[in-house]
Amino acid sequence: MRGAVGLTAADPYLQVRDLRVRFATEDGVVRAVNGVSFAVERGRTLGIVGESGSGKSVTSLAVLGLHDPKRATITGEILVGGRDIVGRPDEEVRRLRGRDMAMIFQDPLSALHPYYPVGRQIAEAYRVHHPRAGRAEARERTVQMLDRVGIPQPARRARQYPHEFSGGMRQRAMIAMALVNDPDLLIADEPTTALDVTVQAQILDLLEGLQKEFNSAIVLITHDLGVVSQVADDVLVMYGGRAVEHGSVEQVLRRPQHPYTWGLLASVPSLRGDAAADLVPIPGSPPSLIHLPSGCAFHPRCPYADERSRTEVPELRPVAEGHLVACHRPGVAA
């Protein structure tokens, strides 16, 4: 598969196969991602859901090739537009970053450089992949992008610094920066977590609109199932660095089969009915990635775990067309 270009339009733009990411630390080997596979087509959005430490952000940084090769060991395949980037020299992956695949981060205040005007940072992203573009062209493109993401007075705003922007405006600027080279793949890591609820909705609307316009594949990393139901087409639920449930939004959110997904849904407050009775937290805390529990990593927190859950790692198996679950007792919680 390596190096196989000649991709047809129907093939998924991003394909991740059996991705494993480990970090050697002083306390031991952190097994952050343990065999995750998924694919995203152009024009579609995959939501990756999980608690902190589930491996979702590590997965997204691996796709962009942003892990330090000296510290992280990555195996498996990450095909971006048909090219496997795992183990490729950084210089080769760098050319794809920001051009074919781009990323927006959780906290736009710390993700933007405090010392440079916003417009300059966007223009820089454009010029690095358009070496022949002059300053004027980059500036024009920057203003155009700021306008496109709904920033009023874009020419004036481009000269301002990140601290002069509001949170929502900063995230819009971040999106403008990510989309300035019209990437085929956009990874959004908790893009609305740091924002007010009203602003969250605006940013999600903006992302959806831009996706229609640019026809890019989007990977949306979040712990917020509300966000997933609003914008994602497919969902991947991660726990302890593994995929535990994978399917369409309809399948995973309406007919969850894994007790962990079920727990996540039950811990979302709903506006209907008695909130206190509705809200069921998942007991315990996320597992240590150095000493993962045996068998199903979720078993110490799972009320339905049996002997097999404690000893044998469950495989991802289909329970319906396109709906995969890694559980020895799928559907038991329903």
Next chain:
Amino acid sequence: MGRFLIKRLLSAMLTLFAVSVLAFLMFFALPRDPVTGMCPKNCNPERLERVRQELGLRDPKIEQYAAYMKGIFVGRDLGSAQGGRCDAPCLGYSYVNSEAVTDTLARVLPVTLSIVIPAAILWLALGVGLGMLSALKRGTWVDRLAIGFSLTGASLQLYFTGAVLLIVFVYQLKLLPNPHYTSIFDDPLDWAKGLVLAWVALAFLFSAIYARLARAQMLETLSEDFVRTARAKGLAKRTVYGRHALRAAVTPLVTIAGLDVGAALGGTVITETTFGIQGLGRTAVYAVRGGDLPMIMATVLIAAVFVVLANVVVDLLYAAIDPRVRLG
């Protein structure tokens, strides 16, 4: 900006006023009588008393202080024994050297400036360069070598490295003349030859500290979100380090560098003593030893002026580097 400078100027005046009062009071707390030092032999008590009267040491302390301050701003008459009329800014007449204090300062201040400014440029360049290098090559032999160098520099006293430099370059290899001061305007080459060992010794000591600081700052900055963003844009390593990380990493160093340079300008006593060069530092030490009140006051005030100035410069630099800083 204008308001900032006025505010800083006022607070600087206040600081200098406080420093001058303290220095004045501390002088009178000294256990020795300045006058006994002035006439070592055949001084009878009547004569000593007359000198005290002439110097105004019998006047109330507040009057003495007022007279001193008046001298600085409008000048004063010091009497025939002390050079007569002394124009503003009059810092008095040395009790020991038979010379107006301003004349002494005009002689020793350029010496200290000539030692400190080139040394500071050297130590900043060397320190920051080494620190950045070891941060980028973290964990390799380059890193260990740079850290070893900086540890050595920080642990060795200046009078030791200074002595080693003197023995090797002056006495053994005879590459350099004995350390001395020539004005840069008279003979730039001789100026450099006479002071280069002092620069190197100071730079070795200080660059050590800066290398460690720069390394820590750079490592911290490299883990910042905006550095990750820069990499996610597809920028080359060189751009990520040079344009995005470096500028943020050196900002905190500006503060420390400003204060260090300010303090060093107040007098590099050990450096001047080690290399036998007469600058502000040694002048201050002699003044204290000799109970030379006008000289003590002048050296203390000059040192305070440098520290205050350094602070203002640091604030201005900070505002120039970091757009979030508003002067006011």
